[in-house]
Amino acid sequence: MSTAPLSLDLELDDFDTEDVDVELVVFDMAGTTVSDDGLVERAFVLAAERSGLADTADELEEAVAFVRETMGQSKLDVFRELTDSEEAAVAATAAFETAYGELIEQVGVTAIDGAADLFQELRDSGVKVALVTGFSRSTQNTLIDALGWSDLIDVSLCPAEAGRGRPYPDLPLTALLRTGASSVAAMVVVGDTASDVLSGLNAGAGLVVGVLTGTHDTETLEDAGADVVIASIADLAELLGLREDTIE
DSSP states (O other): OOOOOEEEOOEETTEEOOOEEEOEEEEEOBTTTBOOTTHHHHHHHHHHHHHTOOSSHHHHHHHHHHHHHTTTSOHHHHHHHHSSSHHHHHHHHHHHHHHHHHHHHHHOOOBOTTHHHHHHHHHHTTOEEEEEOSSOHHHHHHHHHHHTOTTTOSEEEOHHHHSSOTTSSHHHHHHHHHHTOSOGGGEEEEESSHHHHHHHHHTTOSEEEEESSSSOOHHHHHHHTOSEEESOGGGHHHHTTSSSSOOO
């Protein structure tokens, strides 16, 4: 098994970087490594109905639009913006987590194609793998256990364990500290939302990658500052030079 760090030497349209040894890849979960299929939005609607967050259809539509815009951020932070007290935000967040868990039980959870193989390839190459999320620890554990990923990752983090959620840099920086990576330049951050991208940029990551398997489109991810946007994490191995062919 090779443990030599990956050398990142990319020339991708407007992005160009010198050789960088990649030591850590920080992945978002829902929409990036875990298929969402609208479950986050459906869970929010259920939580809104159960907690009385929206009294009318128009209010619910506005709230859902805000959730889409802020996808990837801490769910508690999102509910803080949509409610008038900390108590209401905490209650709505609990309702969301419960609803999401119920939906997972009903329909199951599916990984993005190639996720487990990619994690293994990275670790075989000496690269640490981190999973970060805007969900609570209990929901994150449910997803990781359901997918059998416990032995394929080095660290998992939720906002409460890092300080602040995205778009702040706390999650990727905490992952860097937990895994012992030598510098932010050696870290790659991957996600499907503008908040994921901004978090990576704010953390000074050497490469910030947007993927199109989740909430936001190419334009949104590029406008947020993604260095490169790829179809899915299935393309990341080639992007990082894990395989002979490379993306051009």
